[in-house]
Amino acid sequence: MDVVTANKLVETDACKSIALKRPLQPPSRALSTSLRRQNPRQVLQPYLDGSGTLSEIHSRCESIGRIAFKLPPLGSLSGKALKHCLHELDRLFDAQRPLIFKIGWTHDASWRWANDIYGYARSIDKWTNMDVLYVAKEPFSAAMLEAALIEKYQGREGCRNVQAGGETTQFPSCGPDDHYMTYASCASAVRSAKNVVKDLGNEQAQGVGGLLKLAQCSEHNAERDTRAVLVNHFGLSLPIPIRKHTVEAETVRGKPFELPMLHLTDWAKYLLKSNSWHLLAGLRRPDRLREEKIWQAWWENYRAIDPTHVAFEMEARGELLLSRTAAMVLHGDEGRGRRRQAFLVVSYKSMLGRGSHPAKRAAKKAKAVKKPYIKHETNLLGHTLTTHFLAGVLPRNQYGEDDCIFDALLAGAAEQAKEMCTTGVTDREGRKFNMFVLRTIGDWPWLAKSGKLCQTFANAVKKEQQEANQMCHLCCAGPDAYPFEEIGTKRPRWAATVGRQEPFYDTPAMAIVPHTPGRLAEHYTFDVFHTIHLGLGRNFLGSALALLSEREPARGIDERFNMLTEKYLAFCKASSHPPITHRLTKDLIQWPSTTDYPSGGWYKAALTTTLLEWFETLDGSFDADDEVMSLAMEACKALNGFVRLLFRSGAWLSAEDAGQAAQLALKYLRRYSQLACWAQREGRTLWILQPKLHCLHHMALTLWEHSQASKKSLNPVCCSTQTSEDFIGKPSRLSRRVAAQTVIQRVLERHLQNSYSEWVKAGLLVETRRR
Incomplete structure (x- = not known):
């Protein structure tokens, strides 16, 4: 939903709006007039009834107490909406001048006001209020209204608008507002390009980069052809190759099934090639010496709690350098795919990152003057497309309770994890880098299925007279002799059974990854x-x-x-x-x-x-x-x-x-x-x-x-899996927008395209203009 606001345009769910923010007035004039007057309920209520997301955003705005909704009646035509906005702005200027103001649009007024990244509440201009003046279900009317209001008021004293308005509508996503965007099919984009070229003519259309190439795409295979334009010509995708894993036991039209996957080794090579290895250490910019110091210190801490881990033996034999070895985890879970069916997403992420919001607030409160040179932070900040590395995806109809395709996906991920442990990758200077996948994380059903565990929560007693069985893969808790319900003590009876027996009904895929001898069960860990x-x-x-x-x-x-x-x-x-x-x-x-x-x-x-x-x-x-x-x-x-x-x-x-x-x-x-x-x-x-x-x-x-x-x-x-749960939603949403027959291939391709834009926004890549 898009919203036009005075001082700042605000958006919501599937609509757009224009919003206005007002900063603190000079000391010579007190703020005597309330800037928080709400629209009459009969005007606002139809908007809220028609959009659950707008209702949630309105509730958040009310809790903030700085955002007022001053909307025209629902269904107002363009002229009436423009007249309403002009009237509200003129009334504001008459009542509150002198003041500074800015006009803009956003998808979520509450987030745009309060977020820690660039929220108006934290701006150096010290904005005091935001007025939402218009709401629409698509971005273009709000963008046009924004441009019209800026055109009228840009020369007025106190206006903080620099650009003419409507610039952000050209981008397919707007960072945190992604879920509020309206998506168009590739075929409709091709048809639109053909119509524009027809109106402009070939000569003028050549001046618009990529327009002619897009118009030449076939509407019958638009996904393939538009990818050729966007990726092959303009390079708008991360250059990670999509590899095929052959599943001999499964056939399609008499041929072995080929499972598309993204390799961890290819991700590692690209991190080195793009000078982005610092991502794994939780740094914002490359610093070779600091990265090595961080990982060396991390592994020394890990040695204290797991001294027999094979990584330390490999270092002693000269097979790797711990200072160039990243500690990783493998995550898997199911999102919601086509027709609400499960869609499995498997990915890797580093154990280190840029921290968490509570950690940042605690550090700010402590007023630390100097940040530590060697820092070890958790991995809960940053866009998940820059902190997670996709391995593979599977729609639910292609794997069952005991399916070879599911096993093939895990086997492929495990083989890559093993290769990064043992062989690693080298940079252009010949330096070797490794990764160790130390844990597999996710919810308990995922741990049970991926780890082939026979001791799981499914063994817990569910009815009277049922025999209690072992329900934990780390110990023998469950039976009457070792009740898991014994939670009120530091010395439960089951504590003596930790690591006593193997909890696997079959060898799990991750068993091939080097790990601490006799402690494979600990690889599958519970998360907060x-x-x-x-x-x-x-x-x-x-x-x-x-x-x-x-x-x-x-x-x-x-x-x-x-x-x-x-x-x-x-x-x-x-x-x-x-x-x-x-x-x-x-x-x-x-x-x-x-x-x-x-x-x-x-x-x-x-x-x-x-x-x-x-x-x-x-x-x-x-x-x-x-x-x-x-x-x-x-x-x-x-x-x-x-x-x-x-x-x-x-x-x-x-x-x-x-x-x-x-x-x-x-x-x-x-x-x-x-x-x-x-x-x-x-x-x-x-x-x-x-x-x-x-x-x-x-x-x-x-x-x-x-x-x-x-x-x-x-x-x-x-x-923990907070950010990983957010990550799986992105490929899952993509799976609902591509053809079911090629869903795995298309999701991987689109994921790399989406990741490219986020890497550019994060400053990890620099875009070059191509015609």
């Missing part, structure tokens, strides 16, 4: 994102919200949840948190009756974070003798403290921080165990014990073990 944000955090909040509703004075359950909703939305507005959901209901926690265990039914991890923070603010609002809510509050504080500590820390936790994190996680587990015991005593179906608690228990005990040995501990966030 699925364990907490999409796991036990939702379980905790389900019971917590159920009990909170019982403490509201209303009689009906719906009324009680409405009262909770009011408190939650008030918190979001006061703290500038996007509420994500505008209603707390018993359906949200999957609680149809008191005989069912409540658990959060949402799939937005950010909602878990926001609800946990809100619940913590309720401390002190319960009766002193309310035992269960006191325990729940202590558990919430411990869990929030654990997550905050991890995300504001670097890639390595000091022994002190590791010990503190372990204590917080263990405290949460103890309190949750007490809550479960309380529910059992009271006969309540609350505080369900799920296997995800066991995953957190493993993390906590590992951190505790390292802290007791005075060792640094690898931050679990290094293996």
Whole structure:
């Protein structure tokens, strides 16, 4: 949605709008007139009813408190919309002058105002407000309106517009606004080019780069021909070759199936060729000596916690230099493809990056004067197309529960990981560089399938009289002798069984990658994102919200949840948190009756974070003798403290921080165990014990073990999947826009084209103009 704003054009979901920002006025004139007057509800409401995304953006804008929607009636013609904008601007100038202003357009007013990268709230001009004047479902009307308003007001005193307006509409994506763009098929682009050439004539069309070539493309195979123009002629794609892996056991029309893939070795070669190896070390610009110092220090820290890893033997034999060896992880998960079917995406990423937003805020608050020369940060910042390296994709209809194509994809990724460990790649100066894929990460079903694990959550008891089996690949937890539910202690019975037996029903593909002898199971690791944000955090909040509703004075359950909703939305507005959901209901926690265990039914991890923070603010609002809510509050504080500590820390936790994190996680587990015991005593179906608690228990005990040995501990966030989940959405969306018959090939091709534009934006590549 595009929005025109005075001072700045603002956009939303599938529409465009023009918005106006006003900065602080000079001290000689006080701001006596409110700039936050909303449109009459009857004018705004039809817009909100017609677009769920606009409704969400409007809610975020309300929580910010600096953005006002002053829209013309829905369906206004061009002349009326222009007259409305002129009237609003003239009224603003009459009421508020002197002031400085800027006119523009964006896809998301709240993001454009508040983002940490170039948000107006952080601008040196000190903007104070933004007015949204127009909303449209496509970018062009907003761009034209922007240009018209700039043309009229650019000469007015205080105008900060430099360009004529409408420039950004020529780009196919706008960074964080990508999901709000309108996409056109290749065939329609070819038809449009043909029509333009027909109108202009060949002679004039030659002056528009690529127009004639695009017009010469075939409409019947537009994908192939437009790629030839964009990639082969203009070079608008990363030059990573698409290799074919032959799957002999699978045939197509009597011939062996060929699986297109992107090789890790080709990614590594391109990183060296483009002078971008520094990406893997979390640096913004190349610095050969610093990169080597960073990786050498990283591996020395890793040696302390895994001294028998094969990388150190290879270094001793002179087969590699740890200072030129990057530590990587392999991630896999399913996104939503065509017709809502699963679409598998497998990728690599570095364990090091540019940090996280909480870490940046903590560093800013500490007012560190000088940044450390050797820094080890987590990999949660930067566009995921520049921090992740795609290996392959598969639509769900091409792999099953036991499918050779799925195995071939993993085998190809494993072979590449092995080659980067053993052979590596060399740069133009003959220096050798390696990568070690140390972990495979993802949700538990992915770990079970990719690792061929026979000890998984699927073995957990689901009904009475069912025999308990081992459900963890790292230990023997599960049976009555080693219950995973024993979470309230640092010395659970299953701790003595860690690494005792192999958990594989078959040899996994990643077994060929050099690893610590006898510890292959540790290669498949649990991650914080699925364990907490999409796991036990939702379980905790389900019971917590159920009990909170019982403490509201209303009689009906719906009324009680409405009262909770009011408190939650008030918190979001006061703290500038996007509420994500505008209603707390018993359906949200999957609680149809008191005989069912409540658990959060949402799939937005950010909602878990926001609800946990809100619940913590309720401390002190319960009766002193309310035992269960006191325990729940202590558990919430411990869990929030654990997550905050991890995300504001670097890639390595000091022994002190590791010990503190372990204590917080263990405290949460103890309190949750007490809550479960309380529910059992009271006969309540609350505080369900799920296997995800066991995953957190493993993390906590590992951190505790390292802290007791005075060792640094690898931050679990290094293996977390927040950004990887964002990454898989991009190829998955592409799969819905290409032909089903060639979906793998086309998705890889388009992914490389999309990545090229992001690499250019990030300053990793410099575009050259070609005719």
